[in-house]
Amino acid sequence: MSEIIPEVSKDGLLDLGKKLFDERRVDYFLGYKKGTVRFKTIPLIARKGEDLQELWVEDFFHANLSLYLKEIKGRVGILAKGCDSRSLVSLIKEGQIKREDLYIVGIPCAGQVDPGKAAKAASCEPEELEEIIRRNQEFVIRANGQEKTLSKTQVLLDKCLFCQYPRPLIFDSLLTGDYVAPVSPVARAQDDLRQKPVSEKWAFWSGQFERCIRCYACRNVCPACFCPRCIVEENMPQWVSPLPAEGDNFVFHLMRLLHVAGTCVSCGECQRVCPVEIPLMKLNEKMTDDLRELFDFVAGVDLEKALPFRTYRQEDPQDFIR
Amino acid sequence: MYRKITREKLRKWLIGLSARAEILVPAKMNGLWTFRLFHNQELPQNFLNSRIPPKNLFFEPLKGLLGWKAADGSFQVNSCPAPEAARVIFGLKPCDARALRLLQPVFTGDYPDVFYAGNLSRTLLLGQACRVQCQGSFCSEVGIDRQDSVDFDVFFREIAGGYIVRVITEKGNTLTGEKEFFEESSAGEWNSAKEEIRGKNEIPLFNLEKVKAGARERFPDEDFWMRVSAKCINCGICTYLCPTCHCFDLCDLQRPGQGVRFRCFDSCAFPDFTKMAVHNPREEKWRRYRQRVSHKFNFFYENFQTVACVGCGRCVAHCPVNLDLREVLLEMAR
Ligand code: SF4
Ligand code: SF4
Numbered sequence: 001m002s003e004i005i006p007e008v009s010k011d012g013l014l015d016l017g018k019k020l021f022d023e024r025r026v027d028y029f030l031g032y033k034k035g036t037v038r039f040k041t042i043p044l045i046a047r048k049g050e051d052l053q054e055l056w057v058e059d060f061f062h063a064n065l066s067l068y069l070k071e072i073k074g075r076v077g078i079l080a081k082g083c084d085s086r087s088l089v090s091l092i093k094e095g096q097i098k099r100e101d102l103y104i105v106g107i108p109c110a111g112q113v114d115p116g117k118a119a120k121a122a123s124c125e126p127e128e129l130e131e132i133i134r135r136n137q138e139f140v141i142r143a144n145g146q147e148k149t150l151s152k153t154q155v156l157l158d159k160c161l162f163c164q165y166p167r168p169l170i171f172d173s174l175l176t177g178d179y180v181a182p183v184s185p186v187a188r189a190q191d192d193l194r195q196k197p198v199s200e201k202w203a204f205w206s207g208q209f210e211r212c213i214r215c216y217a218c219r220n221v222c223p224a225c226f227c228p229r230c231i232v233e234e235n236m237p238q239w240v241s242p243l244p245a246e247g248d249n250f251v252f253h254l255m256r257l258l259h260v261a262g263t264c265v266s267c268g269e270c271q272r273v274c275p276v277e278i279p280l281m282k283l284n285e286k287m288t289d290d291l292r293e294l295f296d297f298v299a300g301v302d303l304e305k306a307l308p309f310r311t312y313r314q315e316d317p318q319d320f321i322r
Numbered sequence: 323m324y325r326k327i328t329r330e331k332l333r334k335w336l337i338g339l340s341a342r343a344e345i346l347v348p349a350k351m352n353g354l355w356t357f358r359l360f361h362n363q364e365l366p367q368n369f370l371n372s373r374i375p376p377k378n379l380f381f382e383p384l385k386g387l388l389g390w391k392a393a394d395g396s397f398q399v400n401s402c403p404a405p406e407a408a409r410v411i412f413g414l415k416p417c418d419a420r421a422l423r424l425l426q427p428v429f430t431g432d433y434p435d436v437f438y439a440g441n442l443s444r445t446l447l448l449g450q451a452c453r454v455q456c457q458g459s460f461c462s463e464v465g466i467d468r469q470d471s472v473d474f475d476v477f478f479r480e481i482a483g484g485y486i487v488r489v490i491t492e493k494g495n496t497l498t499g500e501k502e503f504f505e506e507s508s509a510g511e512w513n514s515a516k517e518e519i520r521g522k523n524e525i526p527l528f529n530l531e532k533v534k535a536g537a538r539e540r541f542p543d544e545d546f547w548m549r550v551s552a553k554c555i556n557c558g559i560c561t562y563l564c565p566t567c568h569c570f571d572l573c574d575l576q577r578p579g580q581g582v583r584f585r586c587f588d589s590c591a592f593p594d595f596t597k598m599a600v601h602n603p604r605e606e607k608w609r610r611y612r613q614r615v616s617h618k619f620n621f622f623y624e625n626f627q628t629v630a631c632v633g634c635g636r637c638v639a640h641c642p643v644n645l646d647l648r649e650v651l652l653e654m655a656r
């Protein structure tokens with residue numbers, strides 16, 4: 001059976017969005033708007049057809065817009081890259097949103113750039129990067145008035161090098177374009193840290209968490225962190241102190257990690273926004289691997305499979321639960 | 323007073339000072355520029371500014387204020403001592419130094435804060451002129467000269483082979499008076515050594531007077547604040563990276579028989595801000611975002627006759643959703 005995919009051109013997107021508003025199929029439309037800072041995009045939260053004039057889907061659309069579904073309730077039209085669609089699947093599964101309330105427009109993604117990584121490859125400061133231009137299968141970087149050609153692997157976010165879902169898993173229509181992974185996906189090499197003794201891991205994470213300023217951007221940007229009240233903000237009693245010290249920072253991060261186990265879809269947004277560049281994905285990837293190995297579970301890839309931490313089974317091998 | 327020094331002599335001079343004071347210089351740690359203890363290394367030439375503002379070296383993100391002990395029916399409270407050890411920070415930027423000055427009346431006014439005051443008085447502030455405009459910044463729009471400043475003890479501007487130096491305070495004069503390091507220069511030389519900044523805004527983004535007026539007028543305009551703050555995710559990045567934000571929280575750590583009271587940062591962006599008094603007066607996000615902008619461009623100006631933003635651009639460059647303060651100010655100025 002051949003499926004019929006409603007395709008929309010970039011120009012058609014604006015009309016589609018307006019139509020969705022006109023026909024009252026959506027109350028909001030989440031898209032992107034041209035950024036004001038190099039290599040960034042602004043999430044566009046349209047409340048009416050006219051707001052869509054600023055829609056912009058050229059490049060650098062890192063943001064996983066599903067984060068706004070924590071706040072915006074009602075019927076929502078949303079642009080989704082392949083990987084973002086996993087958050088949508090996961091949120092539907094978790095009962096946070098209803099499939100019928102969403103109008104999902106898939107967007108072809110040629111991989112998102114990591115300016116920090118590109119700067120390193122071009123041996124300059126990230127602040128010195130003037131332009132990152134896609135040229136055929138490569139990137140041309142301009143920094144301090146000089147041009148350098150870099151490969152995709154040197155410029156794209158790590159997650160994009162392992163992109164497994166270039167085409168959204170659920171959608172109502174697709175923007176025209178190629179839905180292929182930016183590079184032929186290779187298996188993610190296991191993190192070196194995993195082979196290290198516990199003391200070394202502890203030392204590594206102590207050093208990282210010590211730097212955390214507890215701005216909570218990682219939590220707030222995370223579509224999987226949807227609790228209306230978070231334990232770190234409870235102050236009667238206060239479970240975790242707001243002091244940005246190693247101990248409480250550890251508690252915050254490990255607790256968050258366990259809370260998103262099974263809903264974290266490895267979108268990488270937490271790490272991307274961290275202002276002090278803590279490699280949070282190392283933790284998420286370890287957790288994702290464990291879930292796959294122990295529960296044969298991958299978050300956000302199918303709507304049917306039971307959630308590992310919400311499922312009770314009589315034959316559960318661990319007896320503490322019986 | 324103006325002086326000159328070569329690159330190598332500056333390093334030697336700092337090495338000499340390190341016998342008497344702790345020296346902090348720009349250095350990269352975990353991929354981020356910051357101020358670290360000097361260990362006689364070459365000074366970096368491509369330093370733009372630190373990610374975390376040097377404010378944190380004066381108003382610390384985590385600071386013990388007092389401790390208490392209870393034993394045998396007695397109860398003792400001790401203040402943590404105010405910092406005294408001499409310190410030198412080299413490489414501070416004009417925006418961040420202005421921020422330290424802006425915070426002075428807050429921390430040393432009606433309720434003097436011995437820690438902030440102590441940190442300021444123990445530190446020799448050595449500034450460095452900017453050669454490139456930082457991403458997202460609008461320092462000149464808020465009245466900061468990137469090539470000149472009097473907010474320091476001594477201000478350094480790079481020239482071929484070394485630095486031309488503007489001596490501002492008496493303390494700075496004494497320390498740079500050592501003939502084996504510095505040679506005399508003149509106002510003329512200082513003025514002609516002024517450099518063009520790379521990447522600067524060709525035309526000013528906005529007029530500050532209009533922004534201030536707009537901040538007052540726009541305050542009651544709920545639609546405006548709702549619209550501009552819609553995408554904000556209520557994180558602490560803009561406040562915690564800001565060199566002038568200074569809201570704090572107090573927190574007690576208790577053990578049987580003893581405890582310490584700490585101060586840490588807080589952010590008006592957080593939904594739980596001031597919840598320690600049971601509820602947050604600003605339930606909705608737009609009120610919290612309005613608070614941040616209004617505090618800087620309206621209330622602080624009312625109280626201290628200067629806006630509490632030095633245009634460093636950190637909040638612009640690092641906001642996870644690219645909520646650009648410049649755009650908000652521009653709209654307010656209209
Ligand atoms: S993982 Fe795939 S879909 Fe997601 S941003 Fe990267 S290339 Fe695009
Ligand atoms: S924890 Fe990080 S990677 Fe996982 S869903 Fe949240 S933001 Fe994405």
Ligand code: SF4
Nearest residue numbers: 212213215216218274
């Ligand atoms: S975003 Fe980074 S600094 Fe902020 S709370 Fe998360 S880990 Fe800490």
Ligand code: SF4
Nearest residue numbers: 554555557560591641
């Ligand atoms: S950094 Fe941006 S998203 Fe975070 S609180 Fe500030 S304006 Fe909102």
Ligand code: SF4
Nearest residue numbers: 564631632634635637
């Ligand atoms: S508000 Fe933004 S630009 Fe102004 S001083 Fe603070 S961080 Fe810098």
